[in-house]
Amino acid sequence: MTSQGTDLARAAAFDLFQTQTATQFDHMAARLDAGMIEGASWRLSCPIDEIKGAEALAAAFWRPLRHSFPDFERQDDIVLAGEFRDSAWVASTGHFIGTFERDWLGIPANRQATYIRYGEILKIENDRIAGGHMILDIVGVARQAGVDLVPRGLGAELLTPAPVTHDGVRHSSGPDTESRKSLLLVEAMIGGLMQYDRKTLSSMEQERFWHPDMMWYGPSGIGVTRGLKGFQTYHQKPFLDFIPDRVGGNHVARIGDGNYVASGGWPSINATSSGAPWISTPIPAGKRITMRVMDFWRREGDLLRENWVFIDIPDVFRQFSIDVFAPLRREER
Known part of the structure; x- marks a missing residue:
């Protein structure tokens, strides 16, 4: 095209x-x-x-x-x-x-x-x-609105900002070489994620892909983190403790445009729960689940600098028969 x-x-x-x-x-x-x-x-x-x-x-x-x-x-x-x-x-x-x-x-x-x-x-x-x-x-x-559907996350709960460079709304296509470079970097980073040995986070070698001052903008319930250490502490380790065998799912699209990349799937992830809690919520072990996820990345030079992340958290909990909306219905009565 x-x-x-x-x-x-x-x-x-x-x-x-x-x-x-x-x-x-x-x-x-x-x-x-x-x-x-x-x-x-x-x-x-x-x-x-x-x-x-x-x-x-x-x-x-x-x-x-x-x-x-x-x-x-x-x-x-x-x-x-x-x-x-x-x-x-x-x-x-x-x-x-x-x-x-x-x-x-x-x-x-x-x-x-x-x-x-x-x-x-x-x-x-x-x-x-x-x-x-x-x-x-x-x-x-x-x-x-003052209602906690899930417990508060480990990361900071902030209003997620636009890209630092304020150039995210693209009205024409970026150079093919730059788009391809961004896409290849994201795919290499995801390949690193798949090298997880279920023992150490360092097995994924994510420092090869991320800027030292990376920003990870997660959904409410997980929160915002800064730097690779913050990302690993407040999101990645609890996430992998929860579903250590996660693999890719049905990605509907993954596109690059200049120094930006977007990817999403329905689902993006297939996994089995380990029995570890997630978002401060007890989770039973051995349940096969899917996860709807969407990511946006901004590349800066040869590294990823910002990552906007969406996870359909109510859908994940629904698969464990946890209805996060149930308290709202009780209040209506």
């Missing part, structure tokens, strides 16, 4: 972003339908999950969201495009922001400005949306 084709896909995605913000929610289905192929499948975070078609997407997701946040606005921090398995893809991350006026997903409205962190990957065919994957930091939304 040429860079012109990729940029046409990018333009289709920007049209969708405009629809999400500018359209009155009563007209959302018609506007979505105009930009989507018939029956396009959407996969969203638990408890929304999989949806097919524009009307269902509007009814199950966009209308309730816009009803709860009537002054809704989309603020993109990263938008990149590329080709994966002969298809065009556009990946983006940032925040939805609005005043939380009405309850959403059972989370009580606090009538305060609220940020909804998102990661999204769209498949584009003939300049129309053919499908999408979106992970929302719903745990973070609840936290802002």
Whole structure:
């Protein structure tokens, strides 16, 4: 696919972003339908999950969201495009922001400005949306409303920033050589992760891939870390204690665009629980699970400097019959 084709896909995605913000929610289905192929499948975070078609997407997701946040606005921090398995893809991350006026997903409205962190990957065919994957930091939304769906993480709970370089929203394709360099670095880093010997973190040799001042922006419930040591202490070690045999899953796309890379899967990870706790929650051993994950990376020179990470934490707990939304339903009674 040429860079012109990729940029046409990018333009289709920007049209969708405009629809999400500018359209009155009563007209959302018609506007979505105009930009989507018939029956396009959407996969969203638990408890929304999989949806097919524009009307269902509007009814199950966009209308309730816009009803709860009537002054809704989309603020993109990263938008990149590329080709994966002969298809065009556009990946983006940032925040939805609005005043939380009405309850959403059972989370009580606090009538305060609220940020909804998102990661999204769209498949584009003939300049129309053919499908999408979106992970929302719903745990973070609840936290802002004063509700802890899961225990607080070991990392810092912060408002995740845009790239340090403020160049993440790309309106045209980066040089092929730079895009390829970024993609190869990420793939080498992931290859290192797969060398884990289940004994020492050093077996993965991650210092070869990460900048000394790396920033890892994890979801609420895990948090933000700085430097390789912080990443290993506050996320990687507890994560690998929890699922030491994790392997890759069904990656829907992995694309490079200049010095940025995005990757996501449904699921991204297959694993078996060890019996170690995760996010300060007791977890039984021997359970086969999947994990929905989405990553965005920024390369600086020959090293990875920033990593924005999304994990569908409610879906992980659901697989252990832990319903993180149950306390909200009890409060409604």
